[in-house]
Amino acid sequence: MSNSEGEKPRQRDRDRPFVFLEFCKGCGRCIDSCAKHCIHEGHAIHSATGLVPVEMDLAGCNECGLCFSACPEPWGMVAEGTDSPLAEPAHEFTPQVQERPIPERIPDERLPLADARPLVTKGAYAAAIGALLAGCRHFFGYPITPSTEGAELMAKLLPRVDGHFLQAVSEVATVNMMYGCGGAGLRSMTFTSSPGFSLMLDGISYMIGSEVPGVFIDVMRGGPGLGNIGPEQGDIKLACRGLGHGNTHAIVLAPSTPQEMLDFTMDAFELSFHYRNPVIVLADGYLGQMTGRVTLPKTMVKPGLPPWAVNGRASHRGNLINSIILDEKDLEAHNQYLDQKYLAMQKEQRADLYRCDDADVLILACNTPARMAKGAVGELRQQGISAGLFRPQTLWPFPIEALQPLLPKIDRIVVVEASSGQLEDEMRLALSHAGVMAPRIDHVRHAGGVLPSQAEVVARVAGARKSISGTAQQVIS
Amino acid sequence: MSIFYEKFERHDHGRGLKGHSTHYCPGCGHGLAHKYVSDAVEQLGIQDRTVLVSPVGCSVFMFYYMDVGNTQAAHGRAPAVAIGHKLANPDSIVLSYQGDGDLASIGLAEIVSTAQLGIPLSVIFINNAIYGMTGGQLAPTTLMGQWSSTSPSGRDRLAGTPMRMAELIAQLDGPVYVERVALYDNKQRVKAQKAIKRAIQNQVEHKGFSFVEVLAECPTHLHKTPQETEKWVKEEMTKIFPLGVKKDVAAEPWPTIPVPTFDPGRLYQVVGGVAEAPARHCQGFPAIGFSDDIGLKLAGSGGDGAQTAALLIARAAINEGFDATHIPSYGPESRGGTSYADVRIAEKEVLSPAAPSPHILVAFNAPSLARFGPQVVPGGVVVYDSSTVAEAPALDPRVRVYGVPFTKIAQDLGKLVVKNIIALGALQAATGLFPKETFLGAIRQVLKEKASLIPLNETAFSRGVEAVAAKRS
Structure with missing residues (x-):
C-alpha cells in the first residue's frame, strides 16, 4: 500500500x-x-x-x-x-520559477585496456566489438541479411557483460526502443540493412527532433525494394539527405576496413552523445563480411549519464524528451537551433587521402569500392599515371575542406561507387555549396550487388585520361 | 497534493488560463485518467523514478501536466519506447499511456509484442471509440453503426468490427494483469482508480506487464453532452466492451534485469583479447615469385570448407605480421550452393580485397576449376581436388597445377570435413606461401576451444603436404 x-x-x-x-x-x-x-x-x-x-x-x-x-x-x-x-x-499573473532539481551529470570515463594482439575478425563483428568498447550495453534489432552477424555477436556477448539484447518485433519498434533507451541517456545501437533502415527513418526523425543519441549501422544491400543481399551503396541519399521527415541531419561515417568498422563505431557513440543526435555508420555487404586485421584500442569507455536524460532519477524529473512543439515560432527556433548544431557538425568532416599530393586524377570512393579504387591507384601509378584516392570517411558532412585544396592541381575526378550516382551527388552538392569550379567528373558505377572492379577503375582512369588530354582542365559541372 | 505541476509551464508557456487548465474539452475522460495516474504515483511514492511515455493522440501533451520524467513517443510506439526506458533503468517505473488509435491501430505490433514479452510495464489504454485529435475519425474501437467523419453512414462491416483490446491482451501469456474499467459513475471511477494503481503497483513489485483499458468519454466527437456521453458509454460501449478483470495471475516475478558491467578485464576477455603474440616463422614477406600483394581464390560448394580455409590463410598471414583480408561470396543456398573466397595478403596493407586474377587457386570441384583456373596469373599455382575432378582443363602452361585427392584422403581419415585442411597442406607444399608451422599455429588457434580436434587436423594438413611432395618426387 x-x-x-x-x-x-x-x-x-x-x-x-x-x-x-x-x-x-x-x-x-x-x-x-x-x-x-x-x-x-x-x-x-x-x-x-x-x-x-x-x-x-x-x-x-x-x-x-x-x-x-x-x-x-x-x-x-x-x-x-x-x-x-x-x-x-x-x-x-506573476512569473514563477518552479523548483527543479539540478540534473546530475555523471561524466564518461575512459578505462585502460590491456594490450592485445590484433584480432582476425570480420567487419560486422568488429563493429559489434567497437560498440561494446564504446560502452554500449543495449542492443535492439531485427534480423536482416547481410547485417545479422553483428546482431548475433551482440546477442552472444552482451549477456557476458550484463548488457541487454532484445530482438524487436520490427525495425519500427527497434528504433523506438533506441529512442527510449537513448532518451534515458544510455548508449544503444542497432545493426540493420537497407530495407530495415528505410523503416527506421521515421524514428530517426523523432530522435533528431528530440535530440536523442543512438548509433545505426546500416550494412547496405542491393535495392530498390527487396533487391538482393549483395553489397551496394544505395542508402547514401537516405543517410545524407533523407533521414525521415523534417529538417534532419546526422553524421554519416563510411568505414572501408574491418579496423574502421571498429574505430568508427566507437567514434559514432562519442559523436552521438556529443551532439545529442543519432549517428549513422554506413557499411556495405562486403565490408560486413570482410575479415581482416583489427587492432583493439588502448582504452574502453565506461559511460556516464548526461544531465538531460529521462532516466527515472529524482534529479532528472524535470527533463523531457519530445519533438512536438506547437507554437510556430517555438518550432522555428528549435529548427534554427538544430541548424546551428548541423553547422557545428561540419567540423567533423573526415577524409583519407592516399597519394593525392601530386595527383592529376582523383578517384573518389568510399566503403569497399574505395578498396578497389586504392588497388587501382597502385596499378595506375605503376603505369605512370598520377592517380590518388580521395576517400570520404564522413559522407555527411562531406569533407569538402580536404577536397577543395586539391582541385586546382587535378584534371579530373573519377567517382567510383556501388550506386547510381548517390556519392557523386553528395560531392557535387558539396562543390556547389562551396562555390568552386569543379573539374571534369567521370565515374564508374555499379548497382544491384555488383562492385566496381579494380580493372574497371584503371581502365576508366587510364583510358579516358587519354581521350581528354588537351581539353580544358576545368569545366563547370 | 498531487504530482501535477503547480503551473503548466509547457502548456503555451503557462500563459493565462493555460497555466492551470488542461487542453482537454469539457467532460473528456482523459483528465480523470490523468488524475488517477497522478494519485497512484503519489500514493506509491514513486514520483522521482516514474517515466511517463505520452502517445500521439489527444493525450500527446500529457507531459504538460505530470511532474515526472517525461518522454513523448511516435504514434503507436509508446510500448517500444517504454521498453527502452525500462531496460535502461530497471528501477524506473515506466508508464505507457495510449489512446485507441495509437494502441489498437497503428501500434498493434508494439503493444502485442510488448505484452507478450511481459516486461514489467504499466499500460493505460484510453478507449473512447473515436479519433479525438485528428477530429472524429473511425477508430478500431468505433461501435457498429457509430458515426464518425470517416464512417459518415455509421460503421458497417466493410469498415470492420470493434477491436476488443483487453480481451486480446489478456489471452497472451505475457501479461499478469488486464482489466477494463470505465469512468461514467462513482462506482466505476473508484474501480478505475484501483485498477490504475494496481497496474502501477505490479510494476513497482516487478511482477510483470499490466494493462488497464479505460472506457472514456469524448463528448466533442460523439456530439453529445458530457452527461449523454457518460450514458452512452454505460449503455452502448459496455455492451461491446464488457467491464471487469480479464486476467489476473500470480506469476513469478519477471527476471531481474542485469546491471551492465564496465570492467575492462571482463570486456577484454569477452571480445577475445589475447595478449600473447603468436609465434612467427617467416623470414620476411613470402618471396615465392609473386608480388608484395598476393591474391588467392578458394572455390567450391557450400560445405567444402573453402571459407574456413580462406580464414585460416588470412589468420596465418596476420599472425606473421602481414596484412590480410578475406571476403566470401556465397550462392543463394547455405549448403550445396557455390562458395567462393578471396584472400589478399600484403606486407603492409591490402589495397583491394578482391582477387579477380589470383596468384593461387584452390578448387574443390570441377566447375570451380573451370571457372577460375583461366583467371590465374601466369606463374601462379592451382591446387584442386583430383577426387572430384576427373580431367583437369588445359590451363596456361606457365601455371603450375597440382591435383590432390582432398576428398579421398579425407575419407581415409574418416572425416570428410577435413578436406579443406588437406587442401591447405597441399597449398603450403605447392607454394611455400608460409612455413608449415604458420598454418598449424593458425589451425591450433582456431581450434583452441575444441582441442580434441587438433590432432586430426594436424594429420590432415600433413597428408596434404605429403601428397604434393609425392607428386614432385
Missing part, C-alpha cells in the same frame, strides 16, 4: 470541495457524483473562459470526496482551505 501516507496528514477524501471557477469547464461530471445534491449546473458565463462553471451549495456536504474524483481538471476542484498558490490571484 501507500508508503507515503504517513507524510500526508491531510487526506483529500475528507475535504470539502472548492471550485476555481476559471478552471472549471462546466462539464458537470461532479454533479451526479454528489449524493447530497450539493453541486448544480451553473448559469453564469465566466468572463475569463466563456464557459459556465458549476455552482455549489455545500450545506449538505458530508466530505465524501467523490466529486474530486469526478473532476477531470487537475486544478478545477481542490480541497477547501488548500493553501494553494492559486488562491492568490496575483500569483497567476
Whole structure:
C-alpha cells in the first residue's frame, strides 16, 4: 500500500470541495457524483473562459470526496482551505520559477585496456566489438541479411557483460526502443540493412527532433525494394539527405576496413552523445563480411549519464524528451537551433587521402569500392599515371575542406561507387555549396550487388585520361 | 497534493488560463485518467523514478501536466519506447499511456509484442471509440453503426468490427494483469482508480506487464453532452466492451534485469583479447615469385570448407605480421550452393580485397576449376581436388597445377570435413606461401576451444603436404 501516507496528514477524501471557477469547464461530471445534491449546473458565463462553471451549495456536504474524483481538471476542484498558490490571484499573473532539481551529470570515463594482439575478425563483428568498447550495453534489432552477424555477436556477448539484447518485433519498434533507451541517456545501437533502415527513418526523425543519441549501422544491400543481399551503396541519399521527415541531419561515417568498422563505431557513440543526435555508420555487404586485421584500442569507455536524460532519477524529473512543439515560432527556433548544431557538425568532416599530393586524377570512393579504387591507384601509378584516392570517411558532412585544396592541381575526378550516382551527388552538392569550379567528373558505377572492379577503375582512369588530354582542365559541372 | 505541476509551464508557456487548465474539452475522460495516474504515483511514492511515455493522440501533451520524467513517443510506439526506458533503468517505473488509435491501430505490433514479452510495464489504454485529435475519425474501437467523419453512414462491416483490446491482451501469456474499467459513475471511477494503481503497483513489485483499458468519454466527437456521453458509454460501449478483470495471475516475478558491467578485464576477455603474440616463422614477406600483394581464390560448394580455409590463410598471414583480408561470396543456398573466397595478403596493407586474377587457386570441384583456373596469373599455382575432378582443363602452361585427392584422403581419415585442411597442406607444399608451422599455429588457434580436434587436423594438413611432395618426387 501507500508508503507515503504517513507524510500526508491531510487526506483529500475528507475535504470539502472548492471550485476555481476559471478552471472549471462546466462539464458537470461532479454533479451526479454528489449524493447530497450539493453541486448544480451553473448559469453564469465566466468572463475569463466563456464557459459556465458549476455552482455549489455545500450545506449538505458530508466530505465524501467523490466529486474530486469526478473532476477531470487537475486544478478545477481542490480541497477547501488548500493553501494553494492559486488562491492568490496575483500569483497567476506573476512569473514563477518552479523548483527543479539540478540534473546530475555523471561524466564518461575512459578505462585502460590491456594490450592485445590484433584480432582476425570480420567487419560486422568488429563493429559489434567497437560498440561494446564504446560502452554500449543495449542492443535492439531485427534480423536482416547481410547485417545479422553483428546482431548475433551482440546477442552472444552482451549477456557476458550484463548488457541487454532484445530482438524487436520490427525495425519500427527497434528504433523506438533506441529512442527510449537513448532518451534515458544510455548508449544503444542497432545493426540493420537497407530495407530495415528505410523503416527506421521515421524514428530517426523523432530522435533528431528530440535530440536523442543512438548509433545505426546500416550494412547496405542491393535495392530498390527487396533487391538482393549483395553489397551496394544505395542508402547514401537516405543517410545524407533523407533521414525521415523534417529538417534532419546526422553524421554519416563510411568505414572501408574491418579496423574502421571498429574505430568508427566507437567514434559514432562519442559523436552521438556529443551532439545529442543519432549517428549513422554506413557499411556495405562486403565490408560486413570482410575479415581482416583489427587492432583493439588502448582504452574502453565506461559511460556516464548526461544531465538531460529521462532516466527515472529524482534529479532528472524535470527533463523531457519530445519533438512536438506547437507554437510556430517555438518550432522555428528549435529548427534554427538544430541548424546551428548541423553547422557545428561540419567540423567533423573526415577524409583519407592516399597519394593525392601530386595527383592529376582523383578517384573518389568510399566503403569497399574505395578498396578497389586504392588497388587501382597502385596499378595506375605503376603505369605512370598520377592517380590518388580521395576517400570520404564522413559522407555527411562531406569533407569538402580536404577536397577543395586539391582541385586546382587535378584534371579530373573519377567517382567510383556501388550506386547510381548517390556519392557523386553528395560531392557535387558539396562543390556547389562551396562555390568552386569543379573539374571534369567521370565515374564508374555499379548497382544491384555488383562492385566496381579494380580493372574497371584503371581502365576508366587510364583510358579516358587519354581521350581528354588537351581539353580544358576545368569545366563547370 | 498531487504530482501535477503547480503551473503548466509547457502548456503555451503557462500563459493565462493555460497555466492551470488542461487542453482537454469539457467532460473528456482523459483528465480523470490523468488524475488517477497522478494519485497512484503519489500514493506509491514513486514520483522521482516514474517515466511517463505520452502517445500521439489527444493525450500527446500529457507531459504538460505530470511532474515526472517525461518522454513523448511516435504514434503507436509508446510500448517500444517504454521498453527502452525500462531496460535502461530497471528501477524506473515506466508508464505507457495510449489512446485507441495509437494502441489498437497503428501500434498493434508494439503493444502485442510488448505484452507478450511481459516486461514489467504499466499500460493505460484510453478507449473512447473515436479519433479525438485528428477530429472524429473511425477508430478500431468505433461501435457498429457509430458515426464518425470517416464512417459518415455509421460503421458497417466493410469498415470492420470493434477491436476488443483487453480481451486480446489478456489471452497472451505475457501479461499478469488486464482489466477494463470505465469512468461514467462513482462506482466505476473508484474501480478505475484501483485498477490504475494496481497496474502501477505490479510494476513497482516487478511482477510483470499490466494493462488497464479505460472506457472514456469524448463528448466533442460523439456530439453529445458530457452527461449523454457518460450514458452512452454505460449503455452502448459496455455492451461491446464488457467491464471487469480479464486476467489476473500470480506469476513469478519477471527476471531481474542485469546491471551492465564496465570492467575492462571482463570486456577484454569477452571480445577475445589475447595478449600473447603468436609465434612467427617467416623470414620476411613470402618471396615465392609473386608480388608484395598476393591474391588467392578458394572455390567450391557450400560445405567444402573453402571459407574456413580462406580464414585460416588470412589468420596465418596476420599472425606473421602481414596484412590480410578475406571476403566470401556465397550462392543463394547455405549448403550445396557455390562458395567462393578471396584472400589478399600484403606486407603492409591490402589495397583491394578482391582477387579477380589470383596468384593461387584452390578448387574443390570441377566447375570451380573451370571457372577460375583461366583467371590465374601466369606463374601462379592451382591446387584442386583430383577426387572430384576427373580431367583437369588445359590451363596456361606457365601455371603450375597440382591435383590432390582432398576428398579421398579425407575419407581415409574418416572425416570428410577435413578436406579443406588437406587442401591447405597441399597449398603450403605447392607454394611455400608460409612455413608449415604458420598454418598449424593458425589451425591450433582456431581450434583452441575444441582441442580434441587438433590432432586430426594436424594429420590432415600433413597428408596434404605429403601428397604434393609425392607428386614432385
